[in-house]
Amino acid sequence: MSASIAHKQPVIFCDFDGTITMKDNIVAIMRYFDPPGWANTVDEIISKKRSIRDGVTALFGSLPTSRKEEIIRYSVENAVIRPGFRELLRICREHDIPFYVVSGGIDFFIKPLLADYPIEAEQIYCNIGHFDGVYIRIEWPYTCDEHCNNDCGTCKPRIMRSFPPQQYYRIVIGDSITDFEAARAADYVYARSHLLEQCQSSGIPYEAYEDFHKISASLQQHLATSLSHASEDKRRDSQ
Numbered sequence: 396m397s398a399s400i401a402h403k404q405p406v407i408f409c410d411f412d413g414t415i416t417m418k419d420n421i422v423a424i425m426r427y428f429d430p431p432g433w434a435n436t437v438d439e440i441i442s443k444k445r446s447i448r449d450g451v452t453a454l455f456g457s458l459p460t461s462r463k464e465e466i467i468r469y470s471v472e473n474a475v476i477r478p479g480f481r482e483l484l485r486i487c488r489e490h491d492i493p494f495y496v497v498s499g500g501i502d503f504f505i506k507p508l509l510a511d512y513p514i515e516a517e518q519i520y521c522n523i524g525h526f527d528g529v530y531i532r533i534e535w536p537y538t539c540d541e542h543c544n545n546d547c548g549t550c551k552p553r554i555m556r557s558f559p560p561q562q563y564y565r566i567v568i569g570d571s572i573t574d575f576e577a578a579r580a581a582d583y584v585y586a587r588s589h590l591l592e593q594c595q596s597s598g599i600p601y602e603a604y605e606d607f608h609k610i611s612a613s614l615q616q617h618l619a620t621s622l623s624h625a626s627e628d629k630r631r632d633s634q
C-alpha cells in the first residue's frame with residue numbers, strides 16, 4: 396500500500412457473493428432450484444457472451460415467485476460468512492474507514508445475511524428482487540453510467556466514481572471477473588479466486604486473501620505504517 400493512504404481517507408468497497416460469503420449465492424440458488432437452462436446462462440455470463448445484467452435477469456426470470464419463501468429460506472440458510480468478517484468491520488469502525496458492500500447480488504438474500512452485522516442500509520449497494528409477478532423480476536438501481544459500457548448490472552466503477560481518487564484511498568475486496576473493473580480503478584486490491592488470476596495476468600497489483608483475518612492484519616499494518624510516516628512528516632515540519 397503506498398504512503399498515500401496517510402494523506403487520504405481510506406474507503407473499502409467489498410463484494411458480497413464469494414467474498415463476504417464463501418460461495419456465490421446466485422449459482423447456489425440456481426443449482427438447487429434448477430430452473431430450465433440455468434447452467435447454460437451461467438456459462439454465457441462467465442464466457443462474456445451475455446452481460447451480467449442480462450444473464451441474471453434471465454436466471455431469476457425463470458424462477459416462479461410462488462417459491463419465494465423457499466428461495467429466501469434456502470439462500471439464507473445455505474450461505475456461510477467468510478471468517479473474520481465481524482473483526483474487519485470492527486477495525487474499520489475503530490479507524491473511521493467507511494465500509495461499503497457493492498454487490499451484483501439481490502437484496503432478498505444479502506440483507507438478511509447482513510442483518511446481524513453493524514452495517515447500515517445506505518452502506519449496501521445491491522439489486523432488488525420483486526415478487527409481484529409470476530416470475531422473479533430484478534430491479535437494477537446501479538447500472539452503468541456514460542463512462543462504462545460493460546452492462547455490469549451493478550456498476551462497481553460507477554459507484555466508486557462518487558469517491559474521487561484525489562480525496563479517497565479506494566480499497567477493493569473481491570473474488571471474480573465482476574470485480575475486475577473496480578480493481579483496475581482501485582488504489583489497493585485484496586483478491587482471491589478468479590479476480591486474483593485476472594489481476595495477475597493483467598499486471599494489476601493485489602494482495603491475496605482467503606479470509607478476512609488476513610485483510611484485517613494487512614490493513615492494520617498499513618495504517619500503522621502510514622501513522623508513523625505522518626508523525627515523521629510532522630516532526631520534520633516542526634524542525
Ligand SMILES: [Mg+2]
Nearest residue numbers: 410412413571
Ligand atoms: Mg463475487
Ligand SMILES: [Zn+2]
Nearest residue numbers: 539543547550
Ligand atoms: Zn459498468
